Amino acid sequence: MRSLALALFLAGVAFLPVATARARGDSAWHLIPIGAREYVPIEDFCRFYGMSLAEPVAGEIHLSGEVGTVDGKHGSPYVLIDGVRHALSFPLLEKDGRWYVSRTDLCCLFDPVLRPWRVPARLWFRGVVIDPGHGGEDKGARSRNGRYEKDYALDTARRLGRILRAMGIPVVFTRTSDVFVPLEERVRIAATHPDYVFVSLHYNQSEPSGHGVETYCLAPRGAPSSNNGTWVRRVDYSPLPGNDNDLLNTLLAHDIHVELVRLRPEDPDMDRGLRRARFVVLRDNPLPGVLVEGGFLSDPTDSSAIDRPEYRQRQAEAVARGLGRFFQTTHVHAAAPRALPADWSAEGQ
Numbered sequence: 001m002r003s004l005a006l007a008l009f010l011a012g013v014a015f016l017p018v019a020t021a022r023a024r025g026d027s028a029w030h031l032i033p034i035g036a037r038e039y040v041p042i043e044d045f046c047r048f049y050g051m052s053l054a055e056p057v058a059g060e061i062h063l064s065g066e067v068g069t070v071d072g073k074h075g076s077p078y079v080l081i082d083g084v085r086h087a088l089s090f091p092l093l094e095k096d097g098r099w100y101v102s103r104t105d106l107c108c109l110f111d112p113v114l115r116p117w118r119v120p121a122r123l124w125f126r127g128v129v130i131d132p133g134h135g136g137e138d139k140g141a142r143s144r145n146g147r148y149e150k151d152y153a154l155d156t157a158r159r160l161g162r163i164l165r166a167m168g169i170p171v172v173f174t175r176t177s178d179v180f181v182p183l184e185e186r187v188r189i190a191a192t193h194p195d196y197v198f199v200s201l202h203y204n205q206s207e208p209s210g211h212g213v214e215t216y217c218l219a220p221r222g223a224p225s226s227n228n229g230t231w232v233r234r235v236d237y238s239p240l241p242g243n244d245n246d247l248l249n250t251l252l253a254h255d256i257h258v259e260l261v262r263l264r265p266e267d268p269d270m271d272r273g274l275r276r277a278r279f280v281v282l283r284d285n286p287l288p289g290v291l292v293e294g295g296f297l298s299d300p301t302d303s304s305a306i307d308r309p310e311y312r313q314r315q316a317e318a319v320a321r322g323l324g325r326f327f328q329t330t331h332v333h334a335a336a337p338r339a340l341p342a343d344w345s346a347e348g349q
């Protein structure tokens with residue numbers, strides 16, 4: 001066991017909880033090496049965030065406090081934060097009757113979600129680069145009724161653009177028609193708008209079909225993609241341009257995902273989680289970015305919902321609400337964007 005503050009000083013890593021704990025004279029953070037990684041005891045976590053730990057039951061852990069609730073299971077790749085599914089970079093561990101959270105997840109998941117007001121924003125973000133997935137000969141997923149992801153994504157993107165403009169948020173599109181745009185070109189467009197954030201809109205497919213919504217942001221350096229299990233490849237340790245925004249990426253994805261999973265509260269499987277990946281448009285992107293998979297075109301329930309303009313409108317509104325919250329949180333010294341018009345649901349259908 002060694003001092004977390006010392007370890008972070010040596011690693012040159014910005015680490016918000018430690019800075020605050022030291023300012024309070026609270027030096028109770030500890031780093032515990034377990035296997036190849038570093039973990040923090042859950043008692044330190046609870047003390048810092050003012051959470052209490054319920055008696056663990058059969059490999060489960062429940063934390064609650066004013067900042068929210070956390071529910072986890074030993075070895076699970078996900079936790080519920082305020083009831084919403086979030087992928088961990090590394091599972092929570094239970095060892096000799098004590099629980100541990102990885103340092104990566106403390107920094108890059110829990111802190112931005114539980115203390116969003118502490119996420120450092122180097123810029124005043126004021127606009128959105130909207131990226132409708134696929135286009136042209138790249139049709140994307142095919143729905144059960146023969147329509148294509150590229151068309152649904154463009155329609156939802158146009159709706160999102162109209163809503164954001166009505167909120168006073170400027171937008172730029174990576175495509176506005178059915179054309180093929182290389183991934184590198186989408187990133188290049190993003191890079192010309194340094195005070196914007198990036199939202200890529202997609203719909204999913206799988207065999208056998210999944211069901212529900214996934215919101216991706218870039219995996220932190222040294223952490224696996226959510227789609228690779230816990231397997232970390234050597235290349236995953238490479239620093240990527242998008243990793244400069246790890247905390248903002250998490251906050252943006254969280255704000256949007258929370259809104260999307262609320263669209264069908266009666267559906268317990270709607271929430272497939274805030275997830276991590278290294279998609280090109282997130283990996284090489286200098287802007288804080290997310291990629292939304294708004295449901296499975298291969299699934300009968302999702303596919304029939306996505307086929308309805310009214311549902312795509314509600315999805316666009318949900319993404320806009322998430323963006324609005326992100327801008328409000330990061331605009332602490334600036335005028336917040338206008339609220340979404342109450343009667344917006346009738347527009348553009």
Ligand SMILES: [Zn+2]
Nearest residue numbers: 133140202203
């Ligand atoms: Zn896609």
